[in-house]
Amino acid sequence: MNEKPKDYIDQKLQDLNNDGIDRRGLLKCMAWAGTGLVWTLSGGIPVSRAFAKGIDKYGSKDSNKGAGFSFVQISDSHMGFNKPANPDVEATLQAAVDKINGLASPPEFLLHTGDISHLSKPEQFDKVDQILKSASAKDVFFVPGEHDVLDDNGKSYLERYGKNTSGGGWYSFDHKGVHFVGLVNVMNLKAGGLGSLGGEQLEWMEKDVKHLKHSTPIVIFAHIPLWSVYPEWGWGTSDSAQALGYLKKFGSVTVLNGHIHQTMQKVEGQVTFHTAMSTAFPQPQPGKADSPGPMKVPAEQLRTLLGITDVNYVRGQHSLAIVDLPLG
Amino acid sequence: MKKNTRVAVAGLPVLTATLLVATLLMEGPSRVVASDQPQAAIADVKIDNFSFAPETLNVTVGTTVTWTNRDDIPHTVVSTDGIFKSKVRDTDEKFSYTFTKAGTYPYFCSVHPKMTGMVVVK
Numbered sequence: 001m002n003e004k005p006k007d008y009i010d011q012k013l014q015d016l017n018n019d020g021i022d023r024r025g026l027l028k029c030m031a032w033a034g035t036g037l038v039w040t041l042s043g044g045i046p047v048s049r050a051f052a053k054g055i056d057k058y059g060s061k062d063s064n065k066g067a068g069f070s071f072v073q074i075s076d077s078h079m080g081f082n083k084p085a086n087p088d089v090e091a092t093l094q095a096a097v098d099k100i101n102g103l104a105s106p107p108e109f110l111l112h113t114g115d116i117s118h119l120s121k122p123e124q125f126d127k128v129d130q131i132l133k134s135a136s137a138k139d140v141f142f143v144p145g146e147h148d149v150l151d152d153n154g155k156s157y158l159e160r161y162g163k164n165t166s167g168g169g170w171y172s173f174d175h176k177g178v179h180f181v182g183l184v185n186v187m188n189l190k191a192g193g194l195g196s197l198g199g200e201q202l203e204w205m206e207k208d209v210k211h212l213k214h215s216t217p218i219v220i221f222a223h224i225p226l227w228s229v230y231p232e233w234g235w236g237t238s239d240s241a242q243a244l245g246y247l248k249k250f251g252s253v254t255v256l257n258g259h260i261h262q263t264m265q266k267v268e269g270q271v272t273f274h275t276a277m278s279t280a281f282p283q284p285q286p287g288k289a290d291s292p293g294p295m296k297v298p299a300e301q302l303r304t305l306l307g308i309t310d311v312n313y314v315r316g317q318h319s320l321a322i323v324d325l326p327l328g
Numbered sequence: 329m330k331k332n333t334r335v336a337v338a339g340l341p342v343l344t345a346t347l348l349v350a351t352l353l354m355e356g357p358s359r360v361v362a363s364d365q366p367q368a369a370i371a372d373v374k375i376d377n378f379s380f381a382p383e384t385l386n387v388t389v390g391t392t393v394t395w396t397n398r399d400d401i402p403h404t405v406v407s408t409d410g411i412f413k414s415k416v417r418d419t420d421e422k423f424s425y426t427f428t429k430a431g432t433y434p435y436f437c438s439v440h441p442k443m444t445g446m447v448v449v450k
Contacts, residue, residue: 083400085421119402119416146439150402150416191408191436192444233378234442291378293401 010224033043068314069176071135072100072107073221075258075309076278079128080118085281085294086302089118090127095327096308097135097280106176107137113258113276114145114186114223120152125160131315132212144169145223145259146186150257154187170201172208178313181205183236191206195224195237195259206246217252217313217320225257225317227273228264230286235260236295243287254307260292263309263324274322359408368392368426374435375417376405380445387449392426403443408434 038090060222077093080144086092091292110132117124125148142161158169164170168184183205185195197205207216220226227245229235253271261283266273281294282305289295297305307326314321335421369391374381376398395405397417405414405423411433414423427433427449437443 019450023407078334085400119418145404150439172358188443189438191434193441232442234440293378 008189008201016277023148023262025177037066046292049141067080067326068312068317069108070105070113070310071105071109071175072103073113073256073258073276073309073311074100074239074278074279075112075113075223075276076115076126076261078113078278078280080121081280081294083294085296086306090131090278092303092306092327093128093131093279094134095303096306097131099308099325099327101134101136107310109139109141110135110137111180111182111221111256112140112142113221113256114143114281114317115147115258115278116142116145118147118280120148120150122154122156125156139174141180141182141221143182143222144190146185149187153295166204168198170204176313177315178217178219180221181208182219183192183226183243185222185224185226185240193229193238194234195222195226195240197237197324202242202246205243209250212250214249215251216256217318218247218249218250219254219256219311219320221256223257224259225264225275226255227268229260229264229275230292233286233292235286235292252320254311254320254322256311261295261304265305265322272319272322275327276309277305279306279308279327280316282306290322330425331337370394372396373394374398375405377442378437378440380437382445383444384446384448387447389430389449390428391449393447394422394424396422398401399417402439403437405435406438408436413438430447 032272074096078089079093081089100110116128144154144157144161148154152258154168158165162169165182168187170182170184172179172181174180183197183201184195187196188198189196210216220243222237224237225235226237226240244253251270255271255273258277258278260275261278261279261281262275262285264275282297282302283292284295304326306328307324310323310325312321340360344346369388370386371383371393371396375395378399378401380395385393390427395414395417397403397419401418402416402418404416405412405425407413412425412435416439417423427447430449433447433449435445435447
């Protein structure tokens with residue numbers, strides 16, 4: 001059953017090959033925006049809209065309370081890191097919270113896509129919790145990064161953040177008609193491998209989305225990218241194709257990841273993949289350095305390479321509007 | 329009686345010397361050391377830039393290998409076959425393991441699994 005009619009213009013956009021502005025090129029431009037102008041795709045046609053919840057496409061204030069909502073993704077706070085690339089990750093996390101609190105449209109909750117701590121130490125998790133308490137959004141949903149599950153296979157992470165989760169900490173929830181799925185791809189990693197979801201989690205996920213209507217917008221969030229960004233550096237998930245296969249029927253899928261400490265975006269059919277900046281330190285672009293470690297930049301540049309991601313859902317629109325906001 | 333004693337006493341150092349020479353000959357080319365343990369062999373692996381150096385290390389049985397993290401990111405040293413496993417090692421922290429059996433020991437960093445290495449023990 002075809003929920004989304006094949007739009008002639010949409011088809012044309014997809015057929016273009018490095019010629020003019022195709023959908024891929026448009027979204028590259030979207031990622032550069034970051035200034036508050038939000039582009040969304042409506043039936044494949046880009047539509048700009050003022051960056052405020054409650055303003056519909058005709059520019060008039062929308063008094064309908066259920067028009068949509070926004071949330072903010074933060075990632076890779078690495079609490080406890082103290083090397084030259086950023087000697088004060090507490091200050092930059094606080095700056096991220098200040099940025100959240102300064103948004104014209106306050107987010108309804110936060111998603112943290114992992115590497116909350118740097119060394120899985122209790123005082124590091126405590127410090128992040130403490131700093132996030134001053135955010136306007138009181139609900140924070142977490143998934144772990146590999147730095148959060150060191151030494152004890154995630155035991156201390158799960159003690160802290162594992163309530164209402166299954167297995168290694170995966171879970172889902174619904175918010176105003178959007179279905180959110182938090183996945184864990186940083187446990188039981190195999191030598192020479194990439195991120196990994198594992199059979200148990202994939203089984204759970206298949207069941208979790210099976211009975212949802214095709215028109216339900218889906219947001220997947222996980223630490224390591226669920227697409228192949230740069231396998232040489234481990235920037236990918238070996239069994240993500242299976243997970244994405246369960247989402248084929250949905251008209252709108254947004255995948256939010258962290259781990260690589262820079263923004264990157266890819267669109268594949270109905271699925272938009274997006275990675276967030278870190279609030280702690282930047283990392284080099286794929287292949288532009290010997291290794292994917294912390295990248296030292298001049299002090300005055302640091303905050304321009306750290307940031308948060310604001311995500312807007314407008315009811316009735318296929319895709320979520322994603323805007324990256326640097327700290328400086 | 330005195331004559332015999334002199335001979336007996338004189339014979340003692342000769343006997344000791346003979347025994348010492350015999351011991352030295354039996355031990356072969358190794359040095360004589362105070363303790364009776366053979367001297368332990370050691371080897372080092374440096375962790376830096378998301379890699380182990382040397383990537384393949386050849387050692388003899390009884391060698392203690394020490395990994396030192398010189399990277400600005402924490403790593404671990406984990407045997408693929410479950411034989412050894414370090415706690416997470418931050419910058420300048422070390423992990424050591426003594427290889428008592430010959431064989432090949434592939435290992436990796438469980439935090440960054442693309443980082444792999446091997447110890448070959450002969």
